[in-house]
Amino acid sequence: MMPPKRFVLVGTGMRARDFVRPLVTRYRDSARLVGLCDLSPTRLAFFNHCLTHEWGSTAVSTAAPADFDRLLRDQHADAVIVTTVDAAHHDYITRALRAGCEVITEKPLTTDAGKCQLILDEVARTGGRVRVAFNYRWHPHRTEVRRLLAAGTIGAIKSVNLEYLLDTDHGADYFRRWHARMDQSGGLLVHKSTHHFDLVNWWLDAIPERVFAQGQLVFYGRANALARGDGALAAYPRYTDADCATDPFRFSLRDAGVMEALYLNAEADSAYVRDQNVFREDIDIHDQMSVLVRYRTGQLLNYSLVGFSPREGMRVTFNGDRGRLEYYEFIRAPVLGRLHPASVQANDQPDHRIRVFPHFATEYEVTVAPHAGGHGGADPQLAEQIFSPQPPADSHRRNAGPEQGAASALVGIAANASIRSGEAINLLDLVRLAPHARRLSELA
Structure with a gap:
């Protein structure tokens, strides 16, 4: 029997949960999560909490972005899952390829032509494998x-x-x-x-x-709200804790659940505000x-x-x-x-x-x-292709x-x-x- 494939995931937001959950549950015999990388220690701690308390798995090693390469070496990673912000995909894809890892990246592949060329050049240089997860x-x-x-x-x-x-x-x-x-x-x-x-x-x-x-x-944007006479909807920078009970665009992160744990609780160490007003300036x-x-x-x-x-x-x-x-x-x-x-x-x-x-x-x-299954039955089939040691043949070239x-x-x-x-x-x-x-x- 082949040893389980060893995965590291970088970027612990909501989309990452859709990869980690099947990896550590349905495919626990053939795949193993061995590391997580993110700029937020709070998010990393929450993911380890989910691993141990929600998905019946064990906590894994964690690292900040600067230590990503060390994490791959120390954990003898075989594959990397990239679920960061889109503009950072190229960085982690190319670093993983240089480390000899297979890469599974969330779409899009990247955000501009220069980064796209970097990825294709690194694939050609290393002969590594990159899969784009088009569910x-x-x-x-x-x-x-x-x-x-x-x-x-x-x-x-x-x-x-x-x-x-x-x-x-x-x-x-x-x-x-x-x-x-x-x-x-x-x-x-x-x-x-x-x-x-x-x-x-x-x-x-x-x-x-x-x-x-x-x-x-x-x-969207402040100017458009003002032009429609909806200036009151642009009066606060974010929705959580704002006086906006009648605002149809309200979105509170105080859900005592995943949103609060991943985003509201992580604002101090990530500087990321997940519930910004859709009618702001920038x-x-x-x-x-x-x-x-x-x-x-x-x-x-x-x-x-x-x-x-x-x-x-x-x-x-x-x-x-x-x-x-x-x-x-x-x-x-x-x-x-x-x-x-x-x-x-x-x-x-x-x-x-x-x-x-x-x-x-x-x-x-x-x-x-x-x-x-999620996304109309697409997610389980894609997970099987990524995590199963013997995925079914796909005549549709998906x-x-x-x-x-x-x-x-x-x-x-x-x-x-x-x-x-x-x-x-x-x-x-x-x-x-x-x-x-x-x-x-x-x-x-």
């Missing part, structure tokens, strides 16, 4: 969409339209957090849209080539964006993202030379039901639909059996390496550059990503 690919309905397209159900695909809506609970949450700073997240076109760009790349099995974009901040990302993408295979993508909708989800349409496929997905963000249950629309319950409209034939709906991670992140990075310059951006002018390849499946 969106593992959702059963999205997998079925790919199967239908790959089977030629609507012929050769010529264009895609994808509209994504973030609601005023989940969407607003990005503007409370570090994500509202372009230098930390790359904005929503990198942090959030990397999911959607990756889906389209994967659905089409194509590599993006050229991007043009427009973006605005039209709802927001520099966009909340309304439109992107046009041309692929090396000739298809076009029209993409839009709005961050202040009363409902959340996406509509995707594929136009082929033998018909049209429509994918409809509306979900209730977890934040919504917890904070404002009365705002749930009566006719807007969680729903996923796939409809096919063949040329000269009757339309039909494709049903997909429900799957248990595992993504560093080049495929770059192919989605670079669309958002190029879109940001296009918004700044007003010009269309060629992705090969940013990063030399497999210049002679056309299909996503040709990339690592």
